[in-house]
Structure formats: C-alpha cells, structure tokens
Amino acid sequence: MTVSASALFSETAARARAEGRLILTEEESKAILQEQGISVTMPTLATSADEAASAAESVGFPVVMKVSSREITHKSDVGGVRLGIANADAARAAFEEIVASAKAAEPNAAIDGVTVQSQAPSGGVEVIVGMTRDHQFGPVIMFGLGGIAVEVLQDVAFRIAPLTKRDAAGIIRDIKGYPLLTGYRATRAVDLNALEGVIEAVSSFVSETPDIAEMDLNPVLAYPDGSVAVDARIVLTAEDDG
Numbered sequence: 376m377t378v379s380a381s382a383l384f385s386e387t388a389a390r391a392r393a394e395g396r397l398i399l400t401e402e403e404s405k406a407i408l409q410e411q412g413i414s415v416t417m418p419t420l421a422t423s424a425d426e427a428a429s430a431a432e433s434v435g436f437p438v439v440m441k442v443s444s445r446e447i448t449h450k451s452d453v454g455g456v457r458l459g460i461a462n463a464d465a466a467r468a469a470f471e472e473i474v475a476s477a478k479a480a481e482p483n484a485a486i487d488g489v490t491v492q493s494q495a496p497s498g499g500v501e502v503i504v505g506m507t508r509d510h511q512f513g514p515v516i517m518f519g520l521g522g523i524a525v526e527v528l529q530d531v532a533f534r535i536a537p538l539t540k541r542d543a544a545g546i547i548r549d550i551k552g553y554p555l556l557t558g559y560r561a562t563r564a565v566d567l568n569a570l571e572g573v574i575e576a577v578s579s580f581v582s583e584t585p586d587i588a589e590m591d592l593n594p595v596l597a598y599p600d601g602s603v604a605v606d607a608r609i610v611l612t613a614e615d616d617g
C-alpha cells in the first residue's frame with residue numbers, strides 16, 4: 376500500500392469514527408483509492424443548484440450527479456443518481472430533482488448535497504471488485520461482472536488476500552462471464568492488465584489495513600485501454616470486530 380493512501384485512510388477513518396459512522400462516503404472512499412493508484416471519477420460536493428452548475432462546468436460535460444448523504448448508501452434506489460447531464464441548466468435542475476427524490480424516499484436522512492463527477496465513456500464493461508473479511512481467512516477479494524450478472528447469476532470468484540499476480544489473473548478468468556471481457560462479436564477485449572492492477576491495488580491495500588471490514592468498487596468500468604472506478608464504498612470494522 377502507498378504511504379499517502381495509508382495516511383489519508385487513517386485520517387479519514389478517525390474522522391468517520393469520531394462522527395459515529397463506519398461507512399465512508401463515495402468521495403472519501405475514492406480519494407483513498409486514488410492515492411492507492413486506482414483510477415476513479417472524483418466527485419465534488421455541491422450544496423446548491425448554482426454550485427452544482429459551476430462544479431459541472433469545471434468538470435466538463437457530460438457529468439453524473441449523485442445524492443450525498445451519510446445515511447444513504449444505495450444512491451440509485453432513492454432516485455439519487457442522474458447520468459448524461461449535458462449543460463449548466465440541466466445540472467441546476469438535476470440538483471433539485473435529486474434532493475427532492477432522495478427526501479421523498481428517505482425523509483429522515485440528512486442530505487449533505489449532491490456530488491458532481493465526470494461521466495465515464497459509454498461502451499465499458501461493468502465489473503465489481505470487492506473485499507470482505509472472513510473470520511478464519513482474513514481479507515477475501517471478490518471479482519465479478521456488474522449489474523444483473525452479479526445480482527441474478529451470482530457469477531463471482533474469490534481469492535484470499537494478499538493476491539499474487541497469478542491470483543489476480545486467475546480471479547478474472549474464473550468467472551463464467553470471462554468471454555465477455557475478451558471480446559465477442561463487435562466488442563473489443565478489455566484491458567485485462569489494467570483490471571489486474573486494480574485488483575492487486577485493492578488486495579495490497581486491504582491486506583495492510585486491518586481496520587477495513589468491507590470494500591466495494593461497484594462498478595469499475597473496463598475499457599480496451601484502462602479502467603475506472605465510478606462508485607466506491609469502504610466500511611470500517613466495528614471496534615469489537617478487530
């Protein structure tokens with residue numbers, strides 16, 4: 376794990392615990408993963424419609440906007456994710472709509488605002504890189520295809536961390552959907568080296584950080600030339616787990 380990722384993690388974890396929470400926000404989680412060398416779409420928090428519009432202009436269109444609340448972890452379940460926002464007026468409108476639908480769905484959740492981030496290009500394959508902590512084996516890395524594949528088919532593979540280079544290559548090749556990553560019909564193969572790099576970076580980070588109970592990069596978009604995590608969540612261990 377990198378020194379800067381470790382320092383940022385400790386600082387962020389201490390602040391979250393002081394606030395009585397174990398789940399790091401998307402912004403906090405991505406900032407740590409970025410220090411660990413993982414490519415992410417970094418969110419900027421906006422607390423008003425005008426702030427959202429100017430954040431969107433500095434990010435560059437199209438942007439994605441998402442509800443930011445320490446009490447909402449499944450953002451799209453509350454109508455809290457908007458894709459394809461193409462101009463400043465659309466960003467202003469999206470701010471109001473996201474806040475309104477999140478409030479309607481979760482009336483008691485405190486909403487910090489709405490985050491703005493660049494939209495990853497279309498045509499990527501959605502995959503998930505995750506980690507859970509097993510009482511016997513310690514950190515276990517999970518890899519799978521995103522969306523319906525993971526929810527319905529549960530097409531996922533596991534390896535005990537830390538992963539060797541061979542394990543990182545193997546976990547990708549273990550899933551049934553592997554041919555979807557190597558190109559079919561008109562689709563080009565994704566950059567498997569980049570994906571292995573993400574898996575190794577997650578493995579190295581969680582292996583050296585006993586304080587992490589769970590981590591999800593869901594999804595990572597995989598392209599022929601690299602990959603990017605567009606959503607991320609780190610969950611800290613409860614004091615009595617560790």
Ligand code: ADP
Nearest residue numbers: 416439448449450451456493494495593605606
């Ligand atoms: P949730 O909290 O519901 O998991 P996500 O942040 O994962 O919300 O967003 C839901 C979906 O929107 C993702 O699975 C992905 O398909 C898409 N998405 C989210 N962020 C981006 C982005 N920056 N670029 C492109 N697509 C995105």
Ligand code: MG
Nearest residue numbers: 593594606607
């Ligand atoms: Mg997600």
